[in-house]
Amino acid sequence: MDAHPAAGKALNIHQLRTVCSSCSLRELCLPMGLSRAEIEQLDQLVYTRRRIKRGETLYRAGDAFGSLYAIRTGFFKTDVILEDGRDQVTGFHMPGEILGMDGIGTEAHACNAHALEDGEVCVIPFARLEEVSREVRNLQHQFHKVMSREIVRDQGVMMLLGTMRAEERLAAFLLNLSQRFVARGYSPSEFHLRMTREEIGSYLGLKLETVSRIFSKFQDQGLIAVQQKHIRILDTDGLRQLLAYREV
Amino acid sequence: MDAHPAAGKALNIHQLRTVCSSCSLRELCLPMGLSRAEIEQLDQLVYTRRRIKRGETLYRAGDAFGSLYAIRTGFFKTDVILEDGRDQVTGFHMPGEILGMDGIGTEAHACNAHALEDGEVCVIPFARLEEVSREVRNLQHQFHKVMSREIVRDQGVMMLLGTMRAEERLAAFLLNLSQRFVARGYSPSEFHLRMTREEIGSYLGLKLETVSRIFSKFQDQGLIAVQQKHIRILDTDGLRQLLAYREV
DNA sequence: CGAGACCGTTGATCCAGGTCAACACGCCGC
DNA sequence: GCGGCGTGTTGACCTGGATCAACGGTCTCG
Structure with missing residues (x-):
């Protein structure tokens, strides 16, 4: 801690830490592809952060919609719950990803967003x-891309749920996580699952026992090493072949 | 046919038929909620139509993305195909709905869009x-809502594929179609399925035999009357209860 | 209007994954 | 350090829907 910060420069350390232009995630998040000047315009609208503790919700289905949230730190899940209690995890979300776009259409959130570990999000009113993106063409376009990619991601999940067998689903899940960790500078082959077997199962349309069994099976086959929530991918190609493999 | 159209007024019958402001779907489609003046600004960008014959594709996965398409007439399906040939129908689409948003994120379409019957779409460059919506606030917002609703729709499909049993899926499917037909001024209880059992199965993550069997079962139970592709819903509440019904 | 290709229905059988049950392993607070 | 609860693993068994197969209906196009 600087006891005597140089006047001017250090004045706004807190603000500096808060803005998109100095954020380490700017290459992954909404500012992706924007110029320095454009990101500075983004800075003007993203000035609030919110800390969420593990187990807390960022928003719930039915909550009035007002903001999007960019994940800064932490791991989140989104889910939808039916009246009868069945729930479907619709996604797991990492730093740099945007949450809340489900709320735009109806002015109310359609799903619940939970923190799987303590984390922090940037609030984007x-x-x-919309106002700023009417002025900053590239921001407008970037935002449209983000929404579009969410639609494509969802199609991928439909494919997984609609056509894949249990082993393929798990393999696809692990490869997808691995890829996203790499993009964030983490190891592609060794990571900590923040979610339970039940949550993985819900996401993949499987029961927790099945998830557990298949993890064990993958381990027996030398594809991965599992120790509770700690996963090490030993044979990425082997996992990939599980997906590619088809009888004909 | 007017042999002697009144001068002036009839000059642009073709154009009149082409613009959003005189389109009968404007309450469902992109112009939803826009003022007369705003819709006229939309008219300036939507001036091309494209006719698609049954069985033809509007676009294919990998095609360069340039435009969205608003369905004017006809029934479409979108699907994703894996290298091994398995395919997943990701949606069935009716007049007033917007196709192509999957292409924005990567500048290339991520799925295939096929016409299930002869139809016509409005091409939206x-x-x-983006240009016009930078000027017309309500158009911008309306477009964001359309994308958001697509995301929410996809979450519904995930729920269906991830947590529902075969009968529930079919019941949800029929009720959803019924609802969308009503919104377009058609009968809620009697309609013609434009897709095959196999396509329904693909969408719902079931095999065509299962779809066929459950249609027969619903018929035996007096819930619906099926004759090939012609469906009559006899007991809407009965179908709803299939969804609501849970052991606890 | 007749042949052939789809498309849909139904029956018999099979099996992937669900269900139920027991137990093991952290991890927490006391 | 101990009891209890949430989480994960594994086994035995069951079942919903897939698979395989046969056949009937209907739309299409020459």
């Missing part, structure tokens, strides 16, 4: 985002 | 849409 949506009306302001 | 995407760069122009």
